[in-house]
Amino acid sequence: MALYESVFIARQDLSQTQAESLIGKFEKIIKDNGGKVANHEYWGLRTLAYLIKKNKKGHYAMLNIDAPVNAVQEMERQMRFDEDVLRFISIKVDELSKEPSIMMHQRNKEAQIAAEFGVDLEKKEVKNEA
Amino acid sequence: MKPSREAMQKVPMSQVRPFYRPRRTCPFSGKNPQTIDYRDVKTLSRYVTERGRIMPRRITFVSLAAQRKLAQAIKRARFLALMPYIEK
Numbered sequence: 001m002a003l004y005e006s007v008f009i010a011r012q013d014l015s016q017t018q019a020e021s022l023i024g025k026f027e028k029i030i031k032d033n034g035g036k037v038a039n040h041e042y043w044g045l046r047t048l049a050y051l052i053k054k055n056k057k058g059h060y061a062m063l064n065i066d067a068p069v070n071a072v073q074e075m076e077r078q079m080r081f082d083e084d085v086l087r088f089i090s091i092k093v094d095e096l097s098k099e100p101s102i103m104m105h106q107r108n109k110e111a112q113i114a115a116e117f118g119v120d121l122e123k124k125e126v127k128n129e130a
Numbered sequence: 131m132k133p134s135r136e137a138m139q140k141v142p143m144s145q146v147r148p149f150y151r152p153r154r155t156c157p158f159s160g161k162n163p164q165t166i167d168y169r170d171v172k173t174l175s176r177y178v179t180e181r182g183r184i185m186p187r188r189i190t191f192v193s194l195a196a197q198r199k200l201a202q203a204i205k206r207a208r209f210l211a212l213m214p215y216i217e218k
Contacts, residue, residue, distance in 0.1 A: 007210060048211035058211070089209060091168075102170050 001035065003096050004065040004072055008079060008088035009058040012045065019059035022084060026063060029075045035067020038096050043103045052086045060103070064096045158196035166199045168206035171213055178204060182217040 008026075010019045020042055027037045043060035052058065065072065072090055079085045157164050164173065177185050177192070177200055184204055187197045207213040 009210065046212075049208070049214040050211055052211060060210075087210065089206065091206070102167060 001066050001068050002072075003093050004063075004067065004090050005093050005096070006063045006065055006072070006075070006088065006090040007060065009048075009052070009060055009086045011053075011084050011086060012055045012057040012059070014059055014084060016042075016045070016059070018084075019061065022059075022082075023061050023063065026075050026078070029078055030063070030065055030067050030071050033067065033071030033074050035065060035071040037063050038066055039064040039098070041101060041104055044107055055086060058086055062101065062103075065090075066096070154191040156191055156193040156196055158200070159193045166196065166203050168203040168210070169212070170203075171207060174200070174204050174207055174213065178213070180217065182214045 006026075008022075010022055014022075023040050023042065027040065030037055041062045041064075043062065045057050046060050047057050048055065076088065076090060079088045158166055166173075168174070177190055179185055184201055187194065190197075192200060204213065208215050
């Protein structure tokens with residue numbers, strides 16, 4: 001079996017749970033065709049560098065796949081049918097990284113900053129009340 | 131590395147090269163190389179022009195092998211709308 005990294009972009013008007021259910025759907029296709037998904041990542045709603053089918057933003061997700069070719073082909077075929085998927089790419093890799101990808105680092109950083117900011121805002125509110 | 135002042139003074143004037151600067155080397159090869167990843171937009175964006183075109187090797191000093199990988203990574207990032215094809 002070969003190793004793949006598959007990234008897809010879903011429509012902007014989906015909710016986060018809908019986007020994550022899409023990950024589950026494609027994961028199931030891989031499993032049904034004799035492969036396995038080692039890991040998956042949801043990168044969140046990101047701004048696209050250019051419009052794709054009139055979408056300014058998109059839900060990004062990545063699947064780390066260990067599967068035979070026909071399983072990946074079947075998943076790509078299903079992605080082509082799916083109206084919610086704007087774009088996808090499957091890249092053959094030598095090894096799957098076990099650590100979270102650079103996108104997750106960025107997301108964590110943003111979350112941290114937001115958390116810090118939230119704390120600051122709370123302090124300000126407290127001050128205002130006093 | 132820049133030679134220290136004392137070392138410079140010991141060298142006869144005829145051998146001092148005041149405009150010498152070590153050649154810039156490829157950051158993706160040699161000792162502790164950086165990895166090339168199509169998801170790493172921050173790094174990739176240093177190797178494209180303001181308008182979004184891939185920079186030539188003669189300017190960036192990236193090795194040939196790395197330039198091929200870099201171009202592939204930039205093209206993947208463009209396809210996934212992580213980077214623009216053109217920026218006006």
